[in-house]
Amino acid sequence: MSARGKAMSVCASTIEVKPIIIWTLQRTGGTNLARHLFGRTGRPATQHEPFNRGRIYGPVTEHWISERDRAALDVAMTKICNSGALIKHCVETVPWEISEALAAAASRAGYGHLFLYRNASLDRLLSLHYAKLSGIWGPEFQNNAALDEKIFSQPLPVEELVSHERRANGMLSMAWRCLVEQGATPMALAYEDIYQAGDGSEARHRLAPVLRALGLANGEADDSAFIEQIIGSGDQGTRESYRSFPGVAELRKRLGAVPRFAPEGGGCMPVAMLRCASHPWVLHAAVDVAPDLIIPGETFDLGGVVVLTREAPAGCTLEIDGSASSVHWDMPSPRMARDYPAGANAAAARFQARIALAPGQPAARVLLRAPDGTTVPLLELVPQRAPDYGEVSTETEDRLIFDVGANDGSDSWYYLSKGFRVVAVEAIPALADALGGTLAAQIDAGRLVIERQAIADADGEVAFTINEDWTEWSSLFSASKASAGKATEITVPACTLAGLIARHGVPYYVKIDIEGGELAAVRSLATLAPEQLPPLISVEINPWWPQVLERLRAMGYVGFQMSRQGAAHLPGLPSPSREGLDRRTVFNSSMSGPFGRDLPVGGWVGIVEMVRQVMAAQAEMDARRKAGDAPGWYDVHAARQEWLDASGIAVANTEGPS
Known part of the structure; x- marks a missing residue:
């Protein structure tokens, strides 16, 4: 059965009233439908489009835009959906990741999902364009005698409206597909079937199963009267007025080639940037102008900076692999001139291009081309999606990784996908339960063990502070960020990192991200013999970083590499890994990103240079904080000499006092 067929097969029996999300686009009658359906549930409703800026959940969207912190976004969405709030959500008004996270959290919380769309995209776009010009978004249009008729003489921005419709329909289709993949059974209604359905029998036919599926049915007579209220108050009857805009015929013609909302799946691709491997000609390469969605065949702007070293040959150019579009690369870049004074072109490092991906084209690559024809891949724009837990590997791999501070399990999933066995340590019971459910197949296969406890100085029980707004800040240390905002203290079991090694064996790599507990974790390793120590460890920088680095150095870790965290800053993976x-x-x-041999080979330094780099990073964090920007955070990777030798990696700056 198709996704649509599965969704519309609803039982006629009485069903428990569910919290509801209406997924829709602007100017689709969603406000009217939401007002009636939400009022019938007896549950509290939020503002319409609550994730828009200035609305009740607008800070969630703003935090995502500024920080790009997916773990924090998922936590916030889980909290919202666990409250059972009724939501009318316009997917076109927020970044795609907001809708994606909402779909996942709402599915876990047992929401009912109703999609409201419009077959007549011309009417929707004209209504939307009119509302933006006039500022009139409600039925007051019909009685507004002071309306300025001059707005109807302004030509329609046809290209902009067509692009908007492609993107909006694609996002709505992606939201449907995302819900189906999560195991939800969404329903879909067309605006025309409700508000323009002649005598109302078609509307009753469409709406009655929706009421039953959502647990809102109350007998045939009452339901019919309720449906009459809905269909009698949704259509404003203004389409003939706004069809007088110049350019309507051209817009109608262009919209004929735009795919409509398709519950079977849309054509848009969420995107993310991958950095390619480092190169001696390149000091810095980054993209800061890119779409959050790529629509095959539709043009989009791509912009950023590429700063070259003085070793790069003169006359290098930039190009987009697979695109005939030219790249303009000599625009002023004062920030690059300030940050990279040694760069050969730092003062004019900005580039800009307008490109399109052909259908089926997997990525857009920014290449540096030397005069002799040599090309260096710099940046890659690739399709982005949530981790597919069905893709994790079951291929045998003897090596073991400890994911200490597993949180939402993204790192555990990554290590499993690369074939490693994983011990995931997570003290927050709800997160450990969620991880156990998501990766149950890997647990059954013996690839994953979840340790539901904290890492501390000694075995036993400890007080643990859960930050309910940002679970990744939760910690044994209540004086840390764990207590920022709403916090709850619980008692959890604890063990030492050395004890974990005794129980599970020596891991190849240990990732430690436990908000201030890194020192206690590393301190317990001093009780182990050298052959019991993991070759690789990473720790998040915190106020105790000098003691952490000194402990690691004393135990024989001689190579260090710092990695700024956050999706926009992690180094790119080598190809192949x-x-x-x-x-x-x-x-x-x-x-946490790449580790071990996947980190830049030339980035390993000794303890003295690492101390200098950490101090410089802290100064940069302080400067960003004073400027009102997010300070960011950093991890330090540490490697033992035996691993460095076996990997053929030389460590720079090993001399000098620590």
Whole structure:
């Protein structure tokens, strides 16, 4: 059965009233439908489009835009959906990731999902365009005698409206597909079937099963009267007025080639940037102008900066692989001139291009081309999606990784996908339960063990502070960010990292991200013999970082590399990957990124240089904080000499006092 067929097969029996999300686009009658359906539930409703800026959940959207922190976004969405709030959500008014996270959280919370769309995209766009010009969004249009008729003489921005419709329909289709993949059974209604259905029998036929599925049916007579209220108050009857805009005929013609909302799946691709491997000609390369969705065949702007070293040959150009579009690359870049004074072109490093991906084209690559024809891949725009837990590997791999501070399990999923066995340590019971459910198949296969406890100085029970707004800030240390905002203290079991190694064996790599508990974790390793120590460890920088680095140095870790965290800053993976199976991965902001041999080979330094780099990073964090920007955060990777030797990696700056 198709996704649509599955969704519309609803039982006629009485069903428990569910919290509801109406997924829709602007100017589709959603406000009217939501007002009636939500009022019938007896549950509290939120503002319409609550994730828009200035609305009740607008801060969630703003935090995502500024921080790109997927773990924080998922936590916020889980909290909202667990409250059972009724939501009317316009997918076109927020970044795609907001809708994606909402779909996942609402599915877990047992929401009912209703999609409201419009077959007549011309009417929707004209209504939307009119509302934006006039500022009149409600039925007051019909009685507004002071309406300025001059707005109808302004030509329609046809290209802009067609592009908007492609993107909006694609996002709505993606939301449907995302829900179906989560196991939800959404329903879909067309505006025309409700508000323009002649005598109303068609509307009753369409709406009655929706009421039953959502647990809102109350007998045939009452339901019929209720449906009459809905269909009698949704259509404003203004379409003939706004069809007088110049350019309507051209817009109608162009819209004929735009795919409509398709519950079977849309054609848009969420995107993310991958950095390619470092190169001696390149100091810095980044994209800061890119769409959050790519529509095959439709043009979009791509912009950023590429700063070259003085070793790069003169006359290099930039090009987009697979695109005939030219790249303009000599625009002023004062920030690059300030940050990279040694760069050969730092003062004019900005580039801009307008490109399109052909259907089936997997990515757009920014290449540096030397005069002799040599090309260097710099940046890649690739399709982004949530981790597919069905793709994790079951190929045998003897090496083990400890994911200490597993949180939402994104890192555990990544390690499993590369073939490693994983011990995931998570003290928050709800997160550990969710991880156990998501990766149950890997647990059954013996690939994953979940340790539901904290890492501390000693075995036993400890007080643990859960930050209910940002669970990744939860910690043993109540004086840390764990207590920022709403916090709850619970008692959890605890063990030492050394005890974990005794129980599960020596891991190849240990990722430690436990908000201030890194020192306690590392301190317990001093009780182990050298052969019991993991070759690789990473820790998040915190106020105790000098003691952490000194402990690691004293235990024989001689190579260090710092990695700024967050999806926009993680180093790109080499191709092919040098750690485990070669899995193409787009890191999100809750992931720690590459490790071991996948880190830049030339980035390993000794303890003295690492101390200098950490101090410089802290100064940069302070400067960003004073400027009102997010300070960011950093991890330090540490490697033992035996691993460095076996990997053929030389460490720079090893001399000098620590």
